[in-house]
Amino acid sequence: MKKKLPMTLLVGSLVLTMLSGCGSNATQSSTPAAQPAGEKMELVTDGKLTFAMSGLLKPLNYKDSGGNLTGFDVEIGNEIAKRIGLEPNPVTNPWETILQGLKGKKYDAIIGSMTATEERAKQVDFTDPYYISGGQIFVAQTNDTMKTKDDLKDRTIGVVQASTYKEIAKKYTSKIKGYPSDVYALQDLVPGRVDAVITDKIVGVSAIKEQGLQIKSVGDVLEKENIAIAVNKDNPVLLKKINEAIKAMVEDGTYEKISVKWFGTNLLK
Structure with missing residues (x-):
C-alpha cells in the first residue's frame, strides 16, 4: 500500500x-x-x-x-x-x-x-x-446529523498532524484540529471535542473492533x-x-x- x-x-x-x-x-x-x-x-x-x-x-x-x-x-x-x-x-x-x-x-x-x-x-x-482502503470519515455513533462528506462543511475535523488528510479537511472547513495519533483523534469524537475525524479506513475499523470505540464511518472512502x-x-x-x-x-x-x-x-x- x-x-x-x-x-x-x-x-x-x-x-x-x-x-x-x-x-x-x-x-x-x-x-x-x-x-x-x-x-x-x-x-x-x-x-x-x-x-x-x-x-x-x-x-x-x-x-x-x-x-x-x-x-x-x-x-x-x-x-x-x-x-x-x-x-x-x-x-x-x-x-x-x-x-x-x-x-x-x-x-x-x-x-x-x-x-x-x-x-x-x-x-x-x-x-x-x-x-478497499483509503481516507474515511468517522463520527460518534450517536451523531445522526453527518451522513455525507458534504456535511463536513464548517465542522471541526480532527486529523493527524502533517498527514495528507489535513489537505482534504481544508476543502470543507478551516476548523481543523491536529493530533499526534489517529487513536487520540478518534477518542475525541465521543465526548464531542471534534465533529468528525478523517483517517485511514483500516485505522478506524480497527479502533472499533479492538478498542470498542463508539464511532462509525460516514459515506464511502474519500480517496479509494x-x-x-x-x-x-x-x-x-x-x-x-x-x-x-x-x-x-x-x-x-x-x-x-x-x-x-x-x-x-x-x-x-
Whole structure:
C-alpha cells in the first residue's frame, strides 16, 4: 500500500507514513493440483505458495507471541493457497525491498496490504483487490446529523498532524484540529471535542473492533485505494488462479467471515 495501516492501534499514525490470527486449520495438500498444458504456475518451491509481507502491520500481518505469522493477510493467503491446491508458505521481507524480492523470485506473491498503483503496475501485475482502503470519515455513533462528506462543511475535523488528510479537511472547513495519533483523534469524537475525524479506513475499523470505540464511518472512502496481491509479470497463470480464488471466496462467504473476524466488517464493501 502507500502504507497507511497501523502496526498497532496505539501507533496508528505510523500508517500515514508507511501505507501505502490464525491461518486456516484445514488440512492442506503439499502437492499442487495437476496442471493442464499451458496452465503451469511458476513457483519458487514446488507445491507451495510462498507469499511475502512485512510482518509488522497488526492486525493485517504480524508475529504472535510464539513467533508465528498471523493476521488478516496471512489468513487470506492461506485460504487462497488451499483453493489452488498449494501449501501456504507466508514469509517476511523488509517493505522497502519487497518488490525487488518478488522480481528476484524470492517468493511467488506479495500478500501484504499493498496498494495497486500505476507506478507499481509497471513492475508487477496485480490481482483484483482483496480489500478497499483509503481516507474515511468517522463520527460518534450517536451523531445522526453527518451522513455525507458534504456535511463536513464548517465542522471541526480532527486529523493527524502533517498527514495528507489535513489537505482534504481544508476543502470543507478551516476548523481543523491536529493530533499526534489517529487513536487520540478518534477518542475525541465521543465526548464531542471534534465533529468528525478523517483517517485511514483500516485505522478506524480497527479502533472499533479492538478498542470498542463508539464511532462509525460516514459515506464511502474519500480517496479509494485498491489493495491487491502482486505477482510477477511472467506468471499469468498464477495471477489468474489467485483471482479465481478471491472471487470464489467472496461468492461463498468465506471472505466476509475472515474480514469480520479481524475487523468486524467486510473490507470489500
